[in-house]
Amino acid sequence: MKLEICANSYQSALNAEQAGAHRIELCSELNSGGITPSYGLIKKVISELSIETFVLIRPRSGNFVYSKAEFDIMKQDIIKCKSLGVNGIVSGVLKDNNTIDEKRSKELISLAYPLPFTFHRAFDLITNPIEGIQQLINLNVNRVLTSGQKNKALEGLTLLKDLQKEYSNQIIILPGSGINSKNVGKLKKSGFIEVHASASINVEESSASNFDNIPQTVSDSEEIRKILNVITSS
Template sequence: MTLEICANSYQSAKNAVKAGAHRIELCSELSVGGITPSYGLIKKVLSEINIETFVLIRPRSGNFCYSEVEFEIMKSDIQICKTFSCHGIVSGVLNKDRTIDIKRTQDLIELSKPLPFTFHRAFDLVPNTLEALETLIKLGANRILTSGQAVKAIDGLENLKVLQKQAKNRINILVGSGVNPENVKAFRDSGFTEIHASASTVILKETSDMFGNVQQTESNYDTIKELLKVISDAD
């Protein structure tokens, strides 16, 4: 079972590597669902951390229906990530009715090649997941990050099983949202081969007196180790 850690900082990425995670999805601003990280962070992680690194391409928070300018930014970001030798791209585009924007998503997939492409959790907003799954297979996406349209993946487990059965090994179902050491066994025992977790804890960062202390999240070494122990232990 592959463990992908959603890393929102250099330290989170370091913790993931140290704990033994298999892959990271690099992003920033987890509080809004993640957006594209800075070029500086991408470059530093890829040049100094030895782990497979996928980069989230999402120009802003909010919906997944983008303007022409935003879409051009997304394409430029993918090209830049490729120059940094990242290992995969995580992105996706929806129409206003929340169906998959086939043309734009196809453009992103083609531009990402030869890197693998993960369609992110915009998938959990589509009105018909089985139809969307078939669309993404036809477009050449490699995996779908999904919670089974639930707030937490454990609550969407039955939907996830349906998607896994429909996928028939033609596309990978990457289970994400609220995955933790207490519930990951359910996904392992249901036959899923990839899971996505932030494994994060809240930490306080000191700033100047003007702003006071601020809360930030950081992927936690011990939590990642616990996840890995559960998914590797056989009953």
């Protein structure tokens, strides 16, 4: 089983590498669900670290229905990521009716090629997950990051297991959200080959108050090692 760490900073990426994680999904603003990281952050991670790095392409927080201007930004970000040497792309687009926007998603997948493409948790908002997973397979998506359409992956385990049983030979089902060293064993027993976790802890603020009242978080090396101990044990 492989462990992907959702890394929201250079320090989180470094911690993931040093702890032995197999891959990172690099993003920023994890507290708002994650958005595309800066050019400088991507370049520093790619040039200074050796861990496999997928990059989130999401121009803003909120829904996954994008304007033409936002979609143009996403395409330019993929082009830039490829030029920097990233290992994979994480993205996806929905329509107003909460179905997968196949035309736009296909455009992103084609632009990312030959890099592997992960369809992110926009999948958890679609109205028909079975139809959706079949659409992603037809689009040649490599993996789908999902919590089983629940807030946390363990709450959505029934759907996750159904998707794993029916479609794992065609697309990688990547469970994510709320996964930690205490519950990852349940996913291992269910036969998943990859899991996604942030392993985040709050960083102590140097001042008495935080400007925007949002705590700074970092992926914790110790927790990453604990997760790895569970998923690599016999």
